[in-house]
Amino acid sequence: MTHHDSVYDGLLGEDTSQWAFGTDFEDPLAGVDTTLPDDVDAPALAAYCLMLGDDALIYSHRLSQWASNAPDLEDDIALSNIALDLLGQARLLLARAAAADPACVPVLPEGSPVPPEDALAFFRDEAAFRNVRLVEADDVGGDEGDFAVTIARLLLFSSYRLALVERLRSSRDPVLAAVAVKAVKELAYHRDYAGRWFLTLARGTEESRRRLLAGLALVWPLHDELFRTHPVEASVAEQGVGVDPATLGAEVDVVLEQVLSTSGVARPDVAQVGPVAGGAGRDGRHGEQMGRLLAELQVVARAHPMGLW
Amino acid sequence: MSDVRAEWPLYEVFVRGKRGLNHVHVGSLHAADDAMALRHARDVYTRRNEGVSIWAVRADAIAASSPDEKDPLFAPAGDKVYRHPTFYAIPDDVPHM
Numbered sequence: 286m287t288h289h290d291s292v293y294d295g296l297l298g299e300d301t302s303q304w305a306f307g308t309d310f311e312d313p314l315a316g317v318d319t320t321l322p323d324d325v326d327a328p329a330l331a332a333y334c335l336m337l338g339d340d341a342l343i344y345s346h347r348l349s350q351w352a353s354n355a356p357d358l359e360d361d362i363a364l365s366n367i368a369l370d371l372l373g374q375a376r377l378l379l380a381r382a383a384a385a386d387p388a389c390v391p392v393l394p395e396g397s398p399v400p401p402e403d404a405l406a407f408f409r410d411e412a413a414f415r416n417v418r419l420v421e422a423d424d425v426g427g428d429e430g431d432f433a434v435t436i437a438r439l440l441l442f443s444s445y446r447l448a449l450v451e452r453l454r455s456s457r458d459p460v461l462a463a464v465a466v467k468a469v470k471e472l473a474y475h476r477d478y479a480g481r482w483f484l485t486l487a488r489g490t491e492e493s494r495r496r497l498l499a500g501l502a503l504v505w506p507l508h509d510e511l512f513r514t515h516p517v518e519a520s521v522a523e524q525g526v527g528v529d530p531a532t533l534g535a536e537v538d539v540v541l542e543q544v545l546s547t548s549g550v551a552r553p554d555v556a557q558v559g560p561v562a563g564g565a566g567r568d569g570r571h572g573e574q575m576g577r578l579l580a581e582l583q584v585v586a587r588a589h590p591m592g593l594w
Numbered sequence: 595m596s597d598v599r600a601e602w603p604l605y606e607v608f609v610r611g612k613r614g615l616n617h618v619h620v621g622s623l624h625a626a627d628d629a630m631a632l633r634h635a636r637d638v639y640t641r642r643n644e645g646v647s648i649w650a651v652r653a654d655a656i657a658a659s660s661p662d663e664k665d666p667l668f669a670p671a672g673d674k675v676y677r678h679p680t681f682y683a684i685p686d687d688v689p690h691m
Contacts, residue, residue, distance in 0.1 A: 357602075359623055359634040366637050478633065485626070 313377065313467040317459050321385060325526055330458060331386030332415070333521045335405070336567055337449075338378030339416035342406055343575075344442060345371035346582050348435070350425040356432055363478060364435070370471040377464045379405045384460075398593045399586070407586035411576055412569040418558065419507040421566075421575045433486055433493065434500035440479035441504055444540050445511045447472040448533045457525040480544050487548035498550065505553040512537075515567040604653040605631040607638075609645035615690060617649050625650075 321327055348368035355361035383390045383401030390401045391408035399407070419442055424435040450472060453465035486497040512534040514522075521527030545552055564570040586592070602624040608617035620639045625631035631650040640648065659667060671677070 357624065359625065359638055362641070363634070363637040366641055481630070481633070 314460065314463055317463045319384070319460055322457055322459075325458060325524060326520065327385045328388075329517055329520045329524070330461075330526055331382040331389050332517045333527045334378045334382035334385065334461070335389065336415040336515070336517065338375045338382060338405075339414050340420055340442075340446070341371040341378065342375035343414070343416045343578065344420035345369070345375060346578060347420060347422070347424065348439075350423070351435070354425055360432075367439070367475050367478065370468075370475070374464060374468050374471070375406070376402050377460070381458075381460050381464070393590050397591050399590065403586065403594075407583045408590070411571055411579055414569060414571065414575070414579070415567050416571075417507070417510050417566040418572050419504065419511060419566075421572050421578060422504075423574050423578070427574065429499075429503055431496055431500060433496035434503055436479055436482045436486060437497065437500035438504045439475060440483050440544060441508060441511075441541070443472050443475040443479055444537050445530075445533065447476050448537050448540075449528050449530065452528045452533070456527065461526065476540075483544055484548045487550050501550065502553050502555055505555050506558045509557040510565050513565065513567075517567070602626050605635070605650045606653050606656060607631075607635040608649040608651075609635075609639055610647040611645055617647065620644075622653060623650075628652075 321330070345368045348364050348371070351364040351368075352361060355364055379402035380400075383405060387401070389405070391404050393399055393404055393408065419438065422429075422434075422438070424430045424432075424438060447469065450465040450468040454462055454469065456462045456465065483497065486493040488494070512530045514529050514531045518527055518529055522529035522532075542552070560568075561570045586594075603626075604622055605625055606622050607620050609620045610617045623631065623634050623638055625634050628650065632648055635648045635650050639645070
């Protein structure tokens with residue numbers, strides 16, 4: 286079976302003649318065989334898609350908070366674009382998780398029109414989210430919120446995720462591979478954006494450098510968690526479906542080292558955040574800001590489980 | 595510091611659309627330098643799949659005609675209808691005329 290419902294169905298309407306430009310959008314899953322490979326452990330694939338999908342969903346929400354709050358209109362739109370790229374990745378990954386293992390999707394009242402990827406995003410509780418803790422903090426409204434913190438966090442996250450999706454392009458799951466092909470181009474831009482701003486702030490004024498160093502020290506304790514292998518990741522890596530993040534660490538550090546040295550910034554010497562009760566983000570153990578984030582993200586959808594959006 | 599400006603300089607942005615033949619002016623934006631202007635132009639003016647190429651140029655580098663000169667510059671061409679080659683038949687398969 287190669288047919289699937291395009292995620293862009295219904296966005297443009299029947300008559301596209303009103304648009305002067307840009308109606309020939311590409312469907313990242315066009316022509317991709319969406320059936321599950323027989324010899325792949327479906328629940329493990331679903332759990333892995335939740336990890337990558339939740340990283341994108343939660344960080345997308347945080348970045349979207351910059352809309353109307355960024356230092357300049359142009360960066361306002363740039364950060365919103367990045368958030369939308371990640372939201373698109375999240376949608377495809379959560380949909381794939383639901384297709385691989387329908388049991389992971391929260392049960393809604395009978396007849397609810399909410400699609401499975403939305404049910405996963407809006408009706409799971411905190412402990413069911415599998416994102417790394419790096420993406421949870423509020424850099425806009427939080428106590429330590431600052432544009433420079435977002436730049437440091439985005440550099441770390443996009444460097445990690447770009448290395449990951451580059452490898453994921455050869456996944457044995459055709460959908461993961463297709464999502465990765467699309468994501469590589471997006472993340473290359475995100476990393477470029479973060480890297481340029483990192484350099485600009487580091488070599489800008491005394492104040493911009495002070496804020497950047499503070500931001501880097503704030504996000505760096507969550508560096509090691511990105512490269513710690515969860516049993517699910519080990520399992521999908523062994524099957525040729527996913528990537529063992531421990532194998533990405535050296536490659537990512539080369540990139541980070543290059544940005545840091547060009548910017549005249551030393552690699553922070555700060556203690557890493559360890560596991561909580563034996564687990565980290567990939568086990569559903571999250572930081573204190575995660576609950577408030579989910580409340581804001583989910584409140585409207587949860588109030589209307591029969592709603593059609 | 596005296597060399598810190600309150601505002602970034604203004605750039606004019608030109609985008610070549612997939613269906614277009616040449617770069618068309620689409621708007622303006624602020625950026626600290628040329629490289630940032632290109633990135634900002636990409637983010638602000640091509641997010642709906644509008645373009646395949648961008649030019650960004652400092653607004654103060656553009657020589658522009660003044661509205662006051664409108665009549666001496668353009669009015670004299672208004673009645674020279676014979677400058678249009680309207681007496682040629684254009685074949686159907688010639689595009690973009």
